[in-house]
Amino acid sequence: MIELHCHLDGSLSVEDVLTLSEMTGAPLPTKEKDVLFSYLTYSGVGTLNDYLEKFHLPVSLLQSGESIAFALRSLSERLFACGCSYAEIRFAPALHLLGGATMREIVQGAVKGLSETKIPLGLLLCAMRGHAEKENISVMELAAEWRGKGVVGVDLAGAEALYPTEGYKEVFSLASRFGLNVTVHAGEAAGADSVRAALDFGAKRIGHGVSAVKDEELLQRIKREGIVLEVCPTSNVQTSAVSSIERHPVARFLDEGLRIAICSDNMTVSNTDVKKECEKLRAAFPSRLEKIERAIFDAESYAFDRKV
Secondary structure, eight states: OEEEESGGGGGGGGEEEEEEEOOOOHOOSOOOOOHHHHHOOOOSOHHHHHHHGGGHHHTTTOOOOHHHHHHHHHHHHHHHHTTTEEEEEEOOGGGGGSSSSHHHHHHHHHHHGGGGGGSSSSEEEEEESSOHHHHHHHHHHHHHHHHTTTEEEEEEESSSTTOGGGOOOOOOHHHHHTTBBBBBESSSSOHHHHHHHHHHHHHSEEEOOOOGGGGGHHHHHHHHHEEEEOOHHHHHHHHTTOOOOOGGGGGHHHHTTTTEEEOOOOOOTTOHHHHHHHHHHHHHHHHGGGHHHHHHEEEGGOSSSOOO
């Protein structure tokens, strides 16, 4: 089993947060584990913007290369414990500069941390919706600089409904010129046009992509081009992208023969992991067990790091 869509900041454990606070001196709202857990997890159902509020505390603790490296090592232990043999972990270098580090130093620290992880990890560097184009271009340049040294691709993350995918053409034109592997968050909080724009930018994988089910022509394009949909059922319910696991379009994706990778999105914010997500899909779609097992097996071939 492998994990292809997992955010580092959304996957800090309570123990990670306590340790990072000691390491960095950053204050916490509480040190009571049960209460702290409530600060880190999203237990309701709302919008993507509501869900993203849970990232403020963990991001505040990840403001140096050393803290990023620690978080990667810890996350690798938990991924191993849930049965993963490889994972691609994503984070946005521009969110981790409050301690005075540069984006290059943040990426360098992350790459250094990969040498001590329990399982092999690949890094996906996120450009951010709503950030300056110059900053996002710097992310593409860093990804090209560290490609093959731990960085396996790039992503676009953030508030999709507020900052449409179509506005990032220049950033991903550069990614294309650099020959970078591209995945894009699309079709989660916006419609099928968001997914279409991501494909036009050269994305080979789509984070979420649930809105694609509303556009038959787009579904056929995804199938024809062999695009991988990184499916994150629990978070999709929490952000109201779907109304329930049982109504998730993953069933249609499987029936259409699309390529899917079952993923956690955020292990702590959504209080899940890739193993649990697979179990939820098995329970929700018992008539498609064989297709789900095939998707789990095939996910290894969808990794951007082809050495997996």
